[in-house]
Amino acid sequence: MSETAQMPSLDDFEALLNETMPADTGFEGQVVTGTVVSVESDFAIIDIGLKAEGRVPLKEFAMPGQTPEINVGDNVEVFVDRVENALGEAILSRDKARREEAWTDLEKAFEGDARVNGVIFGRVKGGFTVDLNGAVAFLPGSQVDIRPIRDVTPLMNIEQPFQILKMDRRRGNIVVSRRAILEEDRAGQRAELMGKLKEGDSVDGVVKNITDYGAFVDLGGIDGLLHVTDISWRRVNHPSEALTIGESIKVQVVRINPETQRISLGMKQLAEDPWAGIEAKYPVGAKFNGQVSNITDYGAFVELEAGVEGLVHVSEMSWVKKNVHPGKIVSTSQDVEVMVLEVDQSKRRISLGLKQCSENPWEAFEDKFPQGAEIEGEVKNITEFGLFIGLDGDVDGMVHLSDLDWERSGEDAIQDYKKGDMVKAVVLDVDTDKERISLGVKQLSGDPFSNVSTKKKGETVTVVVKEVTENGLEVEIGETGVAAFIRRVDLAKDRNDQRPERFAVGDKVDAMVTNMDKGSRKVNLSIKALEVAEEKAAVEQYGSADSGASLGDILGAALEKAKGE
Known part of the structure; x- marks a missing residue:
């Protein structure tokens, strides 16, 4: 460099800078209107009136899921991020332009409580993202519909109305609700429909939900409950047996509660009542x-x-x-x-x-085994009051304790039996109404008491001593097998002879019948009574008490006469 060369001044540097970089136009950070000069591949080239043009991706010119419609010569609004980059192009954004414009419109809608249109285009944690003409809003999962829905896919990528619940432009947050729109529309439809419906009307509906107790039916903006008992005249254990969600059905308005606005529906009421006649x-x-x-x-x-x-x-x-x-x-x-x-x-x-x-086995048994017939069966059960015996026809008969043995007590006699024993018995009675069969075992043999029951009071019987006790004698009347007891005081007229030990087992003794109780099957005997009776008869025949003859003389004479005869 020569000495005469001069260093450029500050003004010269400023002039050089202005030649290489355009002056501040005031466009940066603003939304401006540009013209599409060409469409190349996936970009639109936009002229905004500066030395440099800008390119914007075509996808920014369409709503999510839609095809962009942009042609050369169209005027579009874009947001200017920078006037020029290193490649000499303006940095433009259609999305940001739409977002700025959208935020302004959304704030007006929020203040006026107005609906806004948007498109659900993505899923995020806890809900979904909604494009509100450029501004992205959050749609909570609980605000998608009035009732929980499993699949939101049919609602995505279609334009539909939303209600803004809250928004913060500084933070860029917007929360919207689709449910609020549905509830508002439904309230209007409900009020209109409630004014028209009356009990007894037949209406068309769609099964919306099924529970254990019935189904909720959408009548076109208002739900009614179809209780499980009103679905059909026949038994329906669960509504899902007769209905499916989404099914169109015809129902009758059974009852309307104006206070709660609840509607009860019925399907069976539209069919003929099978209980008529x-x-x-x-x-x-x-x-x-x-x-x-x-x-x-x-x-x-x-x-x-x-x-x-x-x-x-x-x-x-x-x-x-x-x-x-x-x-x-x-x-x-x-x-x-x-x-x-x-x-x-x-x-x-x-x-x-x-x-x-089917055949009544009790009647069949009675026909086959009338009263008095002998049967045989297995001991099925032993109780405190008798035996139960299995019989033909899978029925049971009962042998009461009192019908087990003529002489022994039922408590003693029942000890002879056990479950599974085969037992023979006699049919005593068949009660078909009460389904009872009475049987007897002792009736298989004759009643030994019948041989004694003919004896009358005062008659003499011969008995055999079976047991000698301190209180008297256990005896058996003849060969009948009927047992009786002679009390100590009845063993002799003479008190000194009223000693049981005077007798031995096997002795045959005459006694008088002093009482016969057929009901209790008891016979009262007395040797003393027999002696008194014999003495009285002898006195009457051979003398009197004051004739001077002794009783020994009288009885002796009587005996001698008896021998002579």
């Missing part, structure tokens, strides 16, 4: 075929026709199976024959019998 259709005593529809602890329900069920009480299920759960006798969906026992149309009840359609 039920008594003529199902007369008492008639037999019908049906299907077991439900089983409970107290019986089984049998469907006679669609909407008509009758109850077979557990007591009417089997002649012989007692205290058995109905599920062990019949099964659900089983076809059975039943008899109508009772019909109550007012209470919509029919009592049915299952056992009446």
